[in-house]
Amino acid sequence: MDSSSSDIAQDFSPSLRIHKDGRVERLIGCDVVPPGYDPATHVESKDVVISKDDDVSARIYLPKLDHDATQKLPLLVYFHGGGFCIETPFSPPYQRFLNSIVSKAHIVAVSVHYRRAPEHPVPLAHEDSWTSLKWVAAHFAGNGPEEWLNRHADLGSVFFAGDSAGANLAHHMAIRIGTHGLPGLTLRGIALVHPYFWGLERIGSEAQKPEGVAMVDGLWRFSCPSSSGLDDPLLNPAKDPNLGKVACERVVVYVAEKDLLKDRGLHYKELLLNCGWQGHLELVETAGEGHVFHLLDPDSDNAVSLLHQIASFINHS
Known part of the structure; x- marks a missing residue:
């Protein structure tokens, strides 16, 4: 080549x-890895088609079940990162992370495979994510197309999570539920890991990082050519009139000290707490780490700690 x-x-x-x-x-x-049984976590996974016409699918995860196999478990809907352009739920880092979080939190998970830019520009990723949520909600009466969700997912206890661009998607899906509603699904909380938010005005330490800023600027215009610019509400929460409609009572935002996007996560906290949203927000900063460190070095102490923190967020909601 x-x-x-x-x-x-x-x-x-x-x-x-x-x-x-x-x-x-x-x-x-x-790189992709097949679904199946993971002997390290005793988690099973399989792939399902959500919309054949739009090439939307998901990998779903089921933990080792207790003696009561009819027990309903919290459901995590996960959106992968990659700047809306790279990665899939089927790549090794995401397969490992979802196996680990499903085992640690003892939950069911749906990891969404949305279409990626540039072949499928933003906001198609957001539309595919919404399609996936409607598919999940169709299981609320126990007669949806996927038996694992019918039998084991508690749609009254649903959480969204994602990293980077996936955190952007999780945030916007929570707003869309707040504005449009989604009968059958009750969103309890969202966990945003190193969220991909941005804007035209430089904040925090961004002005001291011109090369990184130029890269993020260019990547957004590339992935969303129809965008109004860097202050598009899809990218800049400060410009979104619906920000206060995040449809859950608990939000946790994780930032990393060395991440270019750190200041956007800090700013998001202030925006959400001052826009009329009536919920509880927690912000957690990891010292000495960069963007999505938990995927790059999953065995590190900080990555293990982050995993435990997300599991605790889900289990104590």
């Missing part, structure tokens, strides 16, 4: 490159 610099139209390394002939070269997040 010829990937010489002369053939490259846009370079978002180390994530992806766009060639002058239009070819998209994803540099990471392309």
